[in-house]
Amino acid sequence: MLQTVSDSALKIVSLKTFPLRVPFVDGGAGTGGTPSRWHELDMVLVRVEDEGGNVGWGEAFAYFCLEPVRSAVERMIAPFVVGQTIDDVTAWNMTIQKKLHLFGRYGITMFALSGVDIALWDLAAKRQAKPLSHLFGATADVERFSYASLVRYGDADLVAQQCQRALDLGYRHVKLHEIDPAVITRARQVVGPNVPLMVDANCAWSVEEAKALASVFRENDVLWVEEPVFPPDDYEAMAALEAAGIPVGAGENASTDFDFTRLIKAATYPQPSMTKVGGVSEFVRVLQSCKQAGKIPMPHTPYFGPGYFATLSLLPLTPDETLVEYLFVEPEAWVAKTTRPVGGKLASQSLPGIGFTPELETIERYAVNL
Template identity: 30%
Template sequence: MDMAVESNVVSYAKVAAGARTAADSADRIDWVQLSLVYLPLATPVSDAKVLTGVQKPLTEIAFIFAEIRTRDGHEGLGFGYSKRAGGPGMYAHAKELAPNLIGEDPNDIQKIFTKLIWAGASMGRAGLTTQAISPFDIALWDMKARRAKLPLAKLLGAQRDSVQCYNTSGGYLHTELPQVLKNVETSRESGIGGIKIKVGQPDLGIDVKRVGEVRRLLGDNFPLMVDANQQWDRQKATRACRQFEAFDLTWIEEPLDAHDFEGHGQLAERFDTAIATGEMLTSFDEHAQLIMAGTDFIQPDAPRVGGITPFLKIMALGEYQRRKLAPHFAMEIHLHLAAAYGIEPWLEHFEWLGPLFNEQLQLKNGRMHVPDRPGLGFSLSEQAIAWRAEKTEFGKRP
């Protein structure tokens, strides 16, 4: 061997022998706390699922919070939720999964997500199984952005600093039309950028009247959406979409069963008014089927699909297929994700979660603005702690 080559080989071997790998220098998760918190609603809420008798009015929301801390002192906060039923089940499964995080590098978020999916694989890869993973996955993304001292939107690569925002909470079916109109006015005066009201009455004529009155109040150009909460079959949905064409709606949401991907695609092809759906789906695979079927707006929910890791994959496929994005609920998380989407998205405004956090978001000129706080930018309030029904810790207490 040439002496120069031999010298280089020896030098490289010495350097390699003394070098540290990424695994050698990695931080490690050493503490996880889970909390089950019940958020009471001031007024029981009803949509079309209540009117058709398949569900009872919504009176509270169960939240599962995950607080994660590492050996080097980094922290992250994430949450999942369930409406009406499932909260205790999600909490129980999350407790089974939590020990799998101890000792893991918090930066290996995809690795951890896969580990947790396999830990609960006998329960399936959708539904409660994935929803129980969400608090951990979201907390790890929150931690990664906090460590970088960036809002999560900036860490992901934001394409805008604010997102157009619409309100849903003032237009439920339990609310009489005069009050709906007052709520619409209040929302518009507060700076909201769009209004969504619920439809799905047994008598379609009542829906048409309510939508018509709201449209007259808002005028021709203000964004207006409606949501049928899956309570029509294909024939009734077709009739409803035909009548709603006259109101220049931004979209018609969930006109069909959430898993009728083909039917939603057909309505999107048939009518000028956009069709939106996806909030009830609980995996990337389900959303992939929906996206390929051709609906106009996709409405994934990060806590329902397993967290931010699968949500980013849904975003990538949705953008590739030129679908518009309007994430469901949990604006505290979805603001950051929507800000990173390539096609101008919408954000759903719910004030319900406000009491859970010490910080609030800023709404101005129809848009919700990304906060400058690192991570998601939220910490649990004393009220959230007071509503806590259970908590469990794993690993070494900080």
């Protein structure tokens, strides 16, 4: 029988990384807004184990940066984990942020920290044999609407096909990654007037260009325009667009609650990303900041590993109006038995930790030798 945290303070005896690359299909060319063709899901799984045999899993964001993220976990974060007794994960997280600030407060450093933080929280909850949300005061599972997050197709006919497929699968919320007004308009025609439609520009426009599209967003009843301008942390620009009547969603490129306190003032829909923001520790703080500011968090979660599971596990901490992103692609394999949207909804589950039980054969099959 595994020891629990109440038995003794248990040291972490190992931290292992598993870099994976899982192909997927999305019905398009995969050349919308990435450095090269995007047809594979890269992830760095993180496994921590304590001296009682308890195991926690996490996920570090690694799209197109698998090698440096894996190296950052092993060389920058692991030395502060193995051999340590970590009872307060949030305090540990802040300590590591202070130690590593020289290497940047965003990007690779935070991707690596996020993955380890998720694993440590999974471990902490499993030690108590409780769902992660119960460690933050939740007592029951919830359902939240999910939205089909389409990739960028750049083709009106393809977008129309994928929008219809999403509707046929029961989705009642759709997000595009399109920047062509004609394509956005075609999508609205397909989904009809009663389905909320969002547009993610991936920082494609200047403030002036985004403002010039205000009538397109208004005529197509766009719920939010996501990351409309570059750079993604130009919060003054977001505030200017909000003042011009364009509701903004943003946050996948923001890290830590400190950054979100500024973003929340500028954007209507804050979008914390579990594998980028700093893991569970910072994600929960962002949820609290959103609540204090009266904003609805809309988690950014185009993942299929522990980052996705951790997000779902914390849904009981979100308001009823929260929408959960689901990347509208078909992976070649699943790294764990995965909860998928049913009738356009996703639910939390009362499983220990984040509810992630890896398929070890799949991990072996899609492992990347670095």
